[in-house]
Amino acid sequence: MSNLPLDRLVPAHIRLFEPYYPSMPDRELMALYGLEYLHRLHNNENALGPPPLVRTRLEQFHAGAIPVYPNGDSRELRQALAEKFGKSSEQFLVGNGSCELISSVVKAFCEEGDNIVTADRTFAVYEWTASFSGIEARLIPLNEFAFDPDAMLNAIDSRTKVVFLCNPNNPTGTYWDKATMCRFLDAIGGEVIVVADEAYGEYVDREDYPDCIEMLERYPNLIVFRTFSKMYALAALRVGYLCASEELVDIVRRAHVAYSVNTLGQLAAAAAVQDDSSFVADTRTMVANGRHMLRTLFTDMGFEHSINEGNYAMVKTPMSDTLLHRKLLCKGIMVRTMTGFRFPNWIRISIVQEPVMEEFCAAFRAAFPNP
C-alpha cells in the first residue's frame, strides 16, 4: 500500500461506492470453463445485427480516416435523427452510449444536497451515477414489477432535480402507457426534469406505448434517451442520444464531453437511422418467438417469471442465481444474475435466435432435474 492520504483526497461518496466489475472477455471465460462456444445472453444485445446498411457503410470505411478526430458533436448523425423524427438537429445530443448521457444530465442539473428519483429495481446506472457524483438517489419500490407513479410523486421534494423513468423497464419489461405517462408529467407540472429512457422502446409494438419524442412540445421538462446498442445492435460502437427542447439540450451540452463519440460509431448510427430493410420487424419477430418459448418453459416448470416488453425475460428459481449462472455457463450460456440488482435468485435472459433459445431451454431444464 502507498502512503497516499486517500482519506483526504477521496470524497466519502467515492470511498463508499462499490465498483462494478464487468465480465471477463470471451476467450478467458471459454478457457476457464473449457468451452468451444459461448452465447452471451446477459447484456440484452441484438444477436441479428447490425442492420444491412450499417454493414455496407462499415465495409466502405477507409483506415485513412482513423488519425483524424471525429466530428466533435456528431453533426451528421444529429441531422439524420432530426430528419427521421421531424425535429431540429439542435434538439439532439449524442453520447458514448446513453450511459454517458445519464452522467451528463446528472452533472448538468444536480449539485450537493439535490436528489434524483427513480425505482429501486431498474437500470442501475441512474442510481450509480448519482451515488458516485455525491447526489442522493431516492429509490422507489416497484409496484407489481412496474414503476409506481404515485409513490414517485410523493418522493419528489424541492431538492429533486431529475426523475429517471425506464420505459419499458429493464429488467421487468413493464411499461407506462400513454395515459399514465401524461398523468405523471401533468402532476409534475414542469418543476423537475423527467428523463424517459426508451432504450428498449423500439422493441415495443403496442398502441398505448408512449413515444415520448412526440410529447416534447407538450412537456418542456422532458428528456428522452435512446440508444443504438439494443435494437440497432451497435453495442460495440457505443452510441446513444437524447432528444429534448433546444433549451434543455443547450444546458446538458455544457456538462457533456465533446468528441466522445468515435467516427465509426457516428457513421454506423447514421446508417442505422437510414436503413429501410426489414431488420426491426425481423428482430421483433425473433423476440416474440423467444418470449413465447420462455413463457412456456417457465410456466411448465412452475417458476415465477416476468416476461413483458424488451428483448429480455426474468425468472426466479429455487436455486441460487450464482449457482445457476455457473451451471448454464458450463453449457456455454451466460445469463445475468439478479441478486445484486435486488431480485434475489432471479436471472435475466436476453432473447435471441430460436436455436440458441432452444439450447438455453435444454440447459435450464437440465439444471433442475426435479423441479
Ligand SMILES: Cc1ncc(COP(=O)(O)O)c(C=O)c1O
Ligand atoms: C435501460 C437502459 N438504458 C440505457 C442503457 C445503456 O445503453 P448504452 O449502451 O447506450 O450506454 C442500457 C443498457 O443496458 C439500458 O438497459
